[in-house]
Amino acid sequence: KEYLTNKYGEEFVEQGGLKVITSLDWRLQEEAEKIVKEGAENNEKLVRAANSSLVAIDPRNGEILAMVGSKDYWAEPLPQDCRPGLDCRFDPHVNVATRIRQPGSSFKPFVYATAFKKGYTPETVLLDVPTEFNPNCNPDGTPGPLIQNPKDCYHPKNYDGNFRGPVSLRQALAQSLNLPSVKLLYLAGIPDSIKTAQELGITTLTQPERYGLSLVLGGAEVSLLEMVSAFGVFAQDGILHSKTAILRIENSKKIVLEEKKDSFSPVLDTEVARTINNVLSDNEARVPIFSPRSSLYFSDREIAAKTGTTQDYRDAWTIGYSPSLVVGVWVGN
Numbered sequence: 001k002e003y004l005t006n007k008y009g010e011e012f013v014e015q016g017g018l019k020v021i022t023s024l025d026w027r028l029q030e031e032a033e034k035i036v037k038e039g040a041e042n043n044e045k046l047v048r049a050a051n052s053s054l055v056a057i058d059p060r061n062g063e064i065l066a067m068v069g070s071k072d073y074w075a076e077p078l079p080q081d082c083r084p085g086l087d088c089r090f091d092p093h094v095n096v097a098t099r100i101r102q103p104g105s106s107f108k109p110f111v112y113a114t115a116f117k118k119g120y121t122p123e124t125v126l127l128d129v130p131t132e133f134n135p136n137c138n139p140d141g142t143p144g145p146l147i148q149n150p151k152d153c154y155h156p157k158n159y160d161g162n163f164r165g166p167v168s169l170r171q172a173l174a175q176s177l178n179l180p181s182v183k184l185l186y187l188a189g190i191p192d193s194i195k196t197a198q199e200l201g202i203t204t205l206t207q208p209e210r211y212g213l214s215l216v217l218g219g220a221e222v223s224l225l226e227m228v229s230a231f232g233v234f235a236q237d238g239i240l241h242s243k244t245a246i247l248r249i250e251n252s253k254k255i256v257l258e259e260k261k262d263s264f265s266p267v268l269d270t271e272v273a274r275t276i277n278n279v280l281s282d283n284e285a286r287v288p289i290f291s292p293r294s295s296l297y298f299s300d301r302e303i304a305a306k307t308g309t310t311q312d313y314r315d316a317w318t319i320g321y322s323p324s325l326v327v328g329v330w331v332g333n
Contacts, residue, residue, distance in 0.1 A: 227319060
């Protein structure tokens with residue numbers, strides 16, 4: 001409705017007798033709503049995460065098959081005395097799928113794709129060891145003579161606080177190791193990594209001077225809808241099919257006002273996309289962090305997947321895909 005109102009005006013949408021055919025698969029939509037509601041209820045008990053959102057896209061044509069923006073669009077705010085938009089753990093009347101949030105490590109594949117374009121390979125080895133990235137700070141991460149605020153030093157850690165020494169890029173991406181990923185962003189370049197993400201359809205990277213090396217750890221805000229669409233490029237070996245929710249619009253006289261025409265373009269080298277797919281579907285490579293039969297593993301088919309968690313565990317993401325379906329989930333407050 002937002003799309004229609006922006007394009008045709010509110011009065012015409014309300015009174016024009018429009019017939020709108022969407023791309024939503026009703027069976028999948030109902031299943032997605034059930035999954036989101038149950039998942040949010042479980043997360044509320046386990047980790048006090050009050051909300052969830054899901055988007056599913058067919059990467060072969062960009063059609064949005066399911067979109068659930070919230071566990072319950074009409075529910076009351078949580079907690080009861082909170083101020084919606086300011087300090088609620090759950091806000092009603094919100095479509096989180098189209099809101100921008102930090103993606104955590106789910107952003108990493110864009111940086112790795114940039115590095116692979118430049119000749120790095122899954123076998124390239126980087127050192128996963130304590131590293132201070134601000135040259136004005138001491139190697140141990142303490143402020144140097146030119147630094148007043150210790151927070152200006154930058155020495156990120158892996159999520160478990162451990163360091164693994166020499167690791168391949170395959171291990172680093174599959175296990176979502178932070179230190180090698182920050183080093184790889186330095187080598188691949190921040191501007192080129194942003195350009196890759198933009199070519200895959202991410203439109204919200206508008207403040208490159210603000211992100212710095214934290215970009216690879218999810219320091220730039222994105223929407224779940226655009227992330228799922230961008231991962232569809234990997235699923236389609238480098239081809240971007242423009243995302244859409246509407247197949248056809250007719251007015252009261254059955255005149256077609258608009259009709260979907262598949263718009264697609266090659267935006268990533270085929271071999272680079274296939275390399276990302278190979279790493280993200282390598283269950284053996286991710287085993288040191290995830291169990292051999294984790295929820296990312298499917299016994300009957302090969303699925304590529306990437307998770308992401310933001311600072312202080314504010315947001316958690318998982319995006320998984322096959323050649324015919326990409327599904328992304330966000331959970332948080």
